[in-house]
Amino acid sequence: MPLPLHLLAVAVFAMGTSEFMLAGLLPDLASDLDVTVGTAGALTSAFAIGMVVGAPLVAALARTWPRRSSLLGFVLAFAAAHAVGATTSSFAVLFTTRVVAALANAGFLALALTAATALVPPDRKGRALAVLLSGTTVATIAGVPGGSLLGAVLGWRATFWAVAALCLPAALGVLRGIPAGRDEWEATGTPALRAELAQLTRPPLVLVMLLGALVNAATFASLTFLAPVVTGSAGLGELWISAALVLFGAGSFVGVTVAGRLSDRSPGQVIAVGGPLLLVGWPATAMLASEPVALLILVLVQGALSFALGSTLIARVLHEAEGAPTMAGSYATAALNAGAVVGPVIAAACLGTEAGDLGPFWASGLLVAVALLIALPLRTTITARRSTDVLR
Structure with missing residues (x-):
């Protein structure tokens, strides 16, 4: 895989760490800014919603900008937002910086997803996405626990500074690693925005976005x-x-890596095998949660299956959105983060049921079951070849 892919993954690592790190920082942050923990939790929702809304919006605004300078600008804006967040004593200002960071993250990821696939031949798109998304999985393995530890020792502001600092080598990598030349679609003329948005009326694209x-x-x-x-x-x-989060992250890294090698050739097999296993795994986790060893093993396995299936579906989004070269990454980003917004809301509602703390596991099983019920009758549509596909 080309070096620029790994450099993009460094930035994705920093952004993934930021997205997930607040889980271990909220009590300290809430006390410092004199707000409740529940109020501080709104910072997580602000980031996720900013990602969902920002991905297509920022991608539409930046669609005619040079890719390298756009990626660089988004990385620097992300770093600046964290620097401001690290110095403020106002919750309102911090909330604003989270929205700005989310918009920068959305724009970067939307462009990075399309840049990653443009750097490799069509039959290696899945592997390219695996390299890029490994930044997120490594963030769950090392970045999030490390951020929590840093916050516990030096305070939550130190974690914000660390994320800002991580962006600097990533920015240098973008500057040196991403080609300055124009993309093929730029050379032949950027498609009209209306034509790219019209791709969202294609049932196969909508289907894989929904499943993702x-x-x-x-x-x-x-x-x-x-x-x-x-x-x-x-x-x-x-x-x-922290150990459980590291295990989940390690599993997700394995899942993305393995699926990256299979999703180009056999996406249908990944879905057909990984889907049912994931469906069985979530209820099994709920039923065996009182057994520590079983719980930790299942957390590892579920992390692998979740990211294997998820990354395969996101790869299919990019394949199906080939007619929207400047917007395809934003469609994938929006699908990913729509799930990140909706899932915790559904899980939170289940906490008040008889299942209690185990309710989220049952909710996850139900969500996967819905996905499979939609996918199985339409599996040939999901994996159908487009004119430029080389999938088998």
Whole structure:
């Protein structure tokens, strides 16, 4: 894989760390800014909503901009937002910086997804996305636990500064690694925005976006509320929360890597095998949550299956959106983050049921079941070849 892909993954690592790090920082942050923990939790929602709305909006605004300078600008804006957030004593200002950071993240990821696939032959798109998305999985393995530890030792502001600092080598990598020349679509003329938006009327594209959102919703439904299960049902100490997150991240890294090698050739097989296993895994996690060893093993396995299936579906979004070369990445980003918004909301509603802390696992199972019920009758549509595809 080309070096620029790995450099883009460094930026994705920094942004992924930022997106997930607040889970371990909220109590300290809320106390410092004199707000409730519930109010501080709105910072997470602000980031996710900013990603969903910002991906297509920013991509539409930046669609005619040079790709390298756009990626550089988004990385620097992301770093600046965290620098301001690290110095403010106002919750309103911090909230604003989270929205700005989300918009920069959305714009960067939307462009990076299309840039990644443009750097490799068509039959290696899945592997290219695996490299790019490994930045997110490494963030869950090392970035988020590391950020929580840094926040515990030096305060939450130190974590914001660390994320800002991570953006600087990433910016240098973008500047040196992304070609300055024009893309093929720029050389032949940028498609009209209306024509690119019209791709959203294609049923296969809408279908894979919906499936990607459902699978990601299931992932975030359980991941968001994993901590109380570790310390409650499993009876483990608080330090095991970080261990469980690392295991989930390690599994996700394996899942993305393996799926990246299979999704180009056999996306249907990844969905047909990974989907049912993921469906069985979430209820099994709920039923075995009181057994610490079983819980930790299942967290690892579910991380692998969730990201294997999710990354394969996102790769299909980019394949189906080939007629929207400047907007395809934003469609994939919006689908991913729509799930990140909806999943925790559904999971939170389940906490008040008889299932209690285990409700999110059952909700995840239900979300995957819905995805499979939609996907199985239409599996040939999901994996159908387009004129420029080389999938088999």
